[in-house]
Amino acid sequence: MSDQKNREYHLKGNTNATYQENFKKHPLLNKPIHTERPMKIICAGAGLSGLLLAYKLQRSFEQFELTVYEKNEDVTGTWFENRYPGCSCDIPAHIYTYTFEPKHDWSRTFAGSEEIYGYYKGFAETYGLHKYIRLNHRVSGAYWNEDKGTWRVEVTAVTTGNTFQDSCDLFVNATGVLNDWKWPEISGLRNFKGALMHTAHWDTDVDLTNKSVGIIGNGSSGLQVLPAVHDQAGKIIAFLRSSTWVIPTQGVEQRNYTEEEILKFKNNPEALLNYRKKLETRRSSLFPLFHNDTEEHKIVTQKLTQMMKEKLNNPDIEYWLIPKWGFGCRRFTPGINYMETLGSEKVHVVHGGITQITEQGCIAENGQEYLLDVLICATGFNTSYAPRFPVVGENGKNLAEDWKTEAKGYFGVAAADIPNYFTLLGPNSPVNNGPLIAALEAQVAYILKLMNRWQTEHIHSVSPKTEAVEDFIAYKDNFMTKMVWTQNCRSWYKNSSVSGKVTALWPGSSLHYIEALVEPRYEDWNIKYKGNRFVFLGNGYSQTESDDTADWAYYVRNSDDSPFIGRSKWRKMITKSGTLPGGSRLPQDCIIS
Known part of the structure; x- marks a missing residue:
């Protein structure tokens, strides 16, 4: 919208004289520059x-009010929900924390879900975050009101099913992508008379002792649950529809930390850092x-192929499990003890899909029926990135419908034509490009910079320009042509398709992403104001002058310690460039060592 149309929109037909009179009476004109207005966020x-x-x-x-609606009975999202045997993070625990909040006493390299849940629940308690959170409440719809510049948010109480309305100035969707778990689309699923479970909805009352257990899927959860239930089950039928790269260690050994190591990390923060x-x-x-x-990719593919063959020691399983597509096309997982367990006498591997589920078990593509007492579906999530509820922005645009086929977001944090709406780990975030938590922190910082401007500059709304989003998607699509993610493997990076567009990943490394988000490109954003855009300048006084306890000469100092303005010097300063020896980082060693 042009500046003139923007002004005309907010004048609503008022005469210029009326506009000037209202402008002269504006309350901000009697206050210092950047006076904060109340800001309500959901x-x-x-x-x-x-x-x-x-x-x-x-x-x-x-001057903010925050309400976080959480559908579960406790915080931490996926780590509250996923409690299946063997569930753990595939990132070393010491870097699966907020970068500013280390934990010295992780029990092992790749921590289990309960320990991760404990860390993040403890974080919420330490900083008193529960006062913002309403548990057992699910956002079921969000509708933008352009006249008011606010969101009407529909909320459903999970325990009663009752709905009510809330409102906010700014709405953040932090529901993630791996939270809407799905059953396999196989005929007869509900006919099964035995115990039926999904790894993301585990039933702890089911006893697997000496039972015949079927496991569908060999993604991350399938690789973890098979070794974990092996000793308890009497027999396991592993249904493998597709191949996958199994990374035994990612260059970091899975082991328990010793008491001496934990004590060292506690008493020596520098060693932990x-x-x-x-x-x-x-x-x-x-x-x-x-x-x-690349040469690096070829080396890793060869090493992994050889390693998988040695651990499987079964030409038939090797043929079906070792991919023909390149390493990294799908998300890799440590897969600790998975390949060894596949070779157990207890485990029978069935190749190909399942054509039908019966009352007693599964009929595979080979025509044979396998009788089961328990069927475990490690079949993943709905990964479309479309919101799980209506998100209706300008001109009735429903993001839940618009993103069903292809999610076109802006830098993982927003969507065109959806004002004052932000996403965390939205489409094209660096979810497997390198470090994740640091990138998430960059997203939050980016969004808060936009919120800061909204709060202090009398802004009506902000949203990415359509042309900026389209340019970003074009850049992303071109970048992806040289990446392994576009190879013909079925991946949630491509909305569970084989050859669709890569909608999950950022076009670059995680460090590339962090630098891209250091400061907003405001020229990419539609910024609408409530009337005169300069009323935030106020009465001609600074905020400092309204604070008798502040240093009114804060800028006078003995030396120039100001941050560098030039990007190169700034980057070298914050990364301590020149302090480490170069040329020592071989990427293949980070997978196999």
């Missing part, structure tokens, strides 16, 4: 993203492996 989801948003708002802002930095650097060093046809 966030959907109290997982890692929602908790981080609440913490950062609390740390950096005043150095260890975390080492793990984080290894994670960043992986990115070159995701480029097609």
Whole structure:
């Protein structure tokens, strides 16, 4: 919208004289520059993203009201929901924390879900975040009101099913992408008379002792649950529809930390910091492996192929499990003890899909029926990135419908024509490009910078320009042509398709993403004002002059310690460029060592 149309829109037919009279009476003209107005925010989801948003708002802002609606009975999102046997993170625990909030006493390298849940729940309690959170409440719709410049948010109480309306100035969708778990689309699923479970909805009352257990799927959860239930089950039928790269260690051994190591990390924060930095650097060093046809990629593919063959020691399983597509096309997982367990006498591997589920078991593509007492579906999530509820913006645009085929977001944080709406870990975020949590923190910081302008500059609304989003998508699509993610493998990076567009991943490394989000490109945003855009200048006085306890000469100092303005010097300063030896990071060593 042009500046003139913007002004005309907000004048609503008023005469110029009326406009000038209203302008002269504006309350901000009697207050100092950048006077903060009350800011009401609603966030959907109290997982890692929602908790981080609440913490950062609390740390950096005043004059705000925040409500976080969480559908579960407790916080932490996926780590509250996923409690299946063997469930753990595929990122070393010491770097699966907020970068500013280390934990010295992780029990092992790749922590289990209960320990991760405990960390993030403890974070919420430490910083008093529960005062913002309403548990057992699900956002079921969000509708933008252009005249008021506010969101009407529909909320459903999970325990009663009753709905009510709330409103806010700014709405944040932090529901994530791996939260809407799905059953396999196989005929007869509900006819099964045995115990039926999904890994994301585990029934702890089901006893697997000496039972015949079927497991569908060999993604991350399938690779973890098979070794975990092996000793308890009497027999396991592993249905493998597709191949997958199984990474035994990711260059980091799965082991328990010793008491001496934990005590060292507790008493020597610098030693813990150095260890975390080492793990984080290894994670960043992986990115070159995701480029097609590079020497590094060929070396890792050859090494992994040989390693999988040695561990499987079964030509038939090797043929079906080892991919023909390149390493990294799908998300890899440590797969600890998975290949060894496949070779167990207890485990029978069935190749190909399942054509039908019966009352007693599964009929495979080979025509044979396998009788089961328990059927475990490790079949993943709905990964379309379309919101799970209506998000209706300008001109009735419903993002839930618009993104069903292809999610076209802006830098993972927003959507065109959806004002004052932000996403955390939205489409094309760096969810497997390198370090994740640091990138999430960059997203929150970026969004809060926009919120800060909204609060202090009398802005009506902000949203990315359509042309900016289209340009970004064009750049992203062109970049992806040289990446392994576009190879013909079925992946949630491509909305569970084989050859669709890569909608999940950022076109670059995680460090590339962090630098791209250091400051908003305001020229990419539609910024609408409530009347005269300069009323925020106020009465000609600064905020400092209204504070008798402040230093009114804060800028006078003995030396120039100001941050560098030039991007190159700024980057070298914050990254301590020149302090480490170069040329020592071999990406293939971060997978196999």
